[in-house]
Amino acid sequence: MNMYGYEEVIFINEPRISQLCYNMKIGSTEPKFAILDDGRQVITKLYNGPEGTLVLFNEYLCYRLAILLDIPMPRSGICILDSSSEIQEDELASTRNYGKAFFSEYMPKVTKLLSPIIGKMKNKEDFVKILLFDHIIFNTDRNPGNLLVRFCKDDVSLKVIDHTHVFINQTFWDANCLKRAMEENDLLDTKVLEYNSYLYEMFFHNFSITREMLERESIVFKNKISRDIITEFISIIPDEWKPTQKDLDELVNYILYRVDNLDVIVSTILTYNNR
Incomplete structure (x- = not known):
């Protein structure tokens, strides 16, 4: 069970950015600290950002999937930057950034993950979900x-x-890269494990992740993720964030291909971890 009910982490309305305050100076997508018109402090990624609008699509779809799977994330949604928003520094945004943006609620009192902290976490087992989700x-x-x-x-x-x-x-x-990946059976690809090894190894060294744990979560994932639910999530995303329909159709196929073959992915994870 997640820390709050599913309905409480999905925002129906689209609040306006009251103040766009400063650049967080982390990451290539240039997230910014902002205050919404209801007073909430958030981190936002703007329309027409440095890496395009597919960034926003990816964020929102993955957020909805993660919450569906009870993966712990800050509450997130869609907000609006417009001419009534106070932009506190000229370099933060221009009129080309007006429109719908992605936001997540600011989390105070957070720190980067360090190996000694893992044993103190009350939800360290959620890493199994995160590993499969990634x-x-x-x-x-x-x-x-x-x-x-x-x-x-x-x-x-x-x-x-x-x-x-x-x-x-x-x-x-x-669509082309996704179709090619399926044709090449990328279920056996270990790039996710290799590129994320710095963080993953902290968990692998701090508690045992067994086949039973992975298979148990795989069953939950398979029961929750369907073509209908992915399509529903995509339908809610602003049209201006979306790629072509061909790309969307292939993405749905790709996600389902990964979910349907989680048993192969589990074996790939265990083989890599026991190498």
Whole structure:
């Protein structure tokens, strides 16, 4: 069970950015600290950002999938930057960035993951979900900046952010790369494990991840992720963020191909980990 009900992490309305405050100075997508018109402090990625709008599509779709799977993430959604937003520094945004942006609620009291902290986490077992999820979305960008620890007196817990660089070619994926990956049986590909090894190894060294654990979560994933639910999530995403329909159709096929073959992915993970 996640830390709050599913309905509480999905925002129906699209709040306006009241103040765009400063650049977070982390990552290639240039996330920015902002305050929404309801007073919430958020981290936002703007329309027409440095790596394009597919970044926003990736973020929102992966957020919806992650919440469906009870993966711990800060509450996120769609917000709007327009002429009434106060932009505190000229270099933060221009009129070309007006429109719908992605946001996640700012998390105070978080720190980067360190190996000694893992034993203190109340939800360290959620790493099993994260490991499988990264494989489903082919996320090779799990790094110390997006796997965080909330460090409060009564809450030491794992949190996940940032799913911009996913689906093999990250911010440039299309139908061709996804189709080619399926034809080449990329279920056996170990790039996700290799590129994310710095963080993954911390968990592998701190508690035993067994076939039974992976298979148990795989069953949950298979029961929750369907063509209908992926299509529903995509339908909610702003049209201006979406790639072509051909790309979308192939993406749905690719995600389902990964989910349907989680048993192969589990074997790939275990073989790599026991090498």
